[in-house]
Amino acid sequence: MDFPVNEIRDGQKQLAPHINFDEEYHFFYDESNNPRKLYTRETDFNTSITGSFVLGGIVDNGIVFNFEELWNSLQLQKNTKELKFKHLASGDFINCLKSRxxxxxxxxxxxxxxxxxxxxxxxxxxxxxxxVDSALMNRKELFELGPQFIAELKDIMHQVLRENLDETRALFFKYNYPNISNEDIPEFIKEIINITNYKNRNIKNQKSLKILKETLDFSGDKQKMPFLGGEKNNMLIEEFYQFYIKQIYMFKNSYHTFDNEDAIQKIIGKFRLIDGKRILENYTFKDSQSDIMIQLSDIIVALTSKYKIFINNHSEELIRLEFEKLSDLQRDNLKLYTKIISKSDKYNPGFFHHITGITEVNRMLTLNNLIENK
Structure with a gap:
């Protein structure tokens, strides 16, 4: 399947002209919290839905690292064949921070x-x-209020459904979301609005919540949601391969080494990534046992996955309470982790890609501010 990359790549670059996507790097990858498929069942989701899929790892920009020194310092058992996160820490994010x-x-x-x-x-x-995107297509004048306003509506939608997860899951299953028939749209919208009418005490921006409800109600009356329907019943996310492919074409001058993932490899292998007159072949899949860089990536990604679960499931108030209880070692680990992220972000913001709401971003900023002020 031919996939011309430059039009979509150029569009992404125009949205972020300050980011250098053209430099040559060597990216190494591992992943965490990849359910392969995400769907609703009659009584639950097939996996936890309150975390984040994380793909990432180490960037080699030419610096020579002393891996042997690290290996010796960790004092791993002699029969250890490869470095894994489980050799360093266990438990949730807060407990992992206790690890020397x-x-x-x-x-x-x-x-x-x-x-x-x-x-x-x-x-x-x-x-x-x-x-939200479907509802906004029925009220296109709202696009004039700008991307920040749209992001606020999406964030509020996420907060409401997150706070009422059981009701959300039941609603999705009942109407085969996202494969909703036009006939079911009015009732689907009505039930979502019912959820938004719950107490939802953590929704601070009541004005945007009101606009969201009005926009949803208008879409229900029109019986039209352009981006819903034509999908598999109850299949929220069918594939994650697009996030791998995006890295390959956005950093098309770089090389990408992924940890072996047979299902992803087969899917990506079906695409011919066309860059002008050439086919992009700037990636490979390797066994992590044979590559220390993938092993280091495993640790970064696993820790980030636990961090994201912590952020997703703690309000700003709870984050402050948890921070106050941290030991010196835990605070040192937390400070080091955020310093590494910040240093890499300053080097090239293109190294980071987040799909999440404003509330989660604010929680991360709250934690960062607590670290900086201590």
């Missing part, structure tokens, strides 16, 4: 100025944005 071996690893990454890259996709947010 994690501290050794993060200090090594920081001291060696090793760069990292991350794509993080909030599973629930990614699953529901088509509801």
């Amino acid at each position: 071996k994690l501290n050794i690893f993060l200090k090594f990454i920081d001291d060696e100025d090793i760069l990292v890259h991350l794509s993080c996709i909030n599973l629930l947010y990614y699953s529901i944005v088509d509801i």
Whole structure:
């Protein structure tokens, strides 16, 4: 299947003219929290939907690293064949921060100025944005209020459905979301509005919530939701391959080494990524045992996945309470982790790709501010 990349790549570059996508790097990847498919069942989702799919790892920009020093410092068992996150830490994000071996690893990454890259996709947010986009297509004048306003509507939609997850899941299953028939749109919209009418105490922007409800109601009356329908019943996310492909073509002058993932490899292999007169062949899949860079990527990605679960499931108030309880070691690990992210972001913001709501971003900023002020 032919996939010309330059038109979509140029469009993405125009949205972020300050980012250098043309430099040559070597990206190494691992992934975490990839359910392969995400769908609703009668009594639950097939997997936890309150976390984020994370794809990312280490960026090699020519710096030589002393891996043997790291390996020796970690004092791993002699029969250890490859470095994995489980060798350094376990438990949720807060418990992982108690690990001295994690501290050794993060200090090594920081001291060696090793760069990292991350794509993080909030599973629930990614699953529901088509509801808002569809509603806005019926009220196109709202686009004139700008991207920040649209982002606020999507964030509020996500907050409401996240706070009422059982009702959301039941609603999705009942109407085969996202494969909703035109006949069912009015009732589907009516039930979503019912959910938005719950207390929803954490919704601060009541004005935007009111506009969201009015926009949804208007779409229900028109019996039209352009981006819903024509899908598989109850299949929220069928594939994640597009996030791999995006890295390949956005950084088309770079090389990309992914951890072996047979299903993804087969799908990507079906595409011919056409760059003008050439076919992009700037990627490979390797066994992590044979590549220390993929092993380092495993640790960065696994820790980030736990961090995202923590952020997704803690309000700003709870984040402050948890931070106050941290030990010196936990705070040091947290500070090192955020420093590594910040250093890489300053080097090239294109190393980071997030699909999530404003609320989650604000929670991350809250935690960053707590770290900086201590």
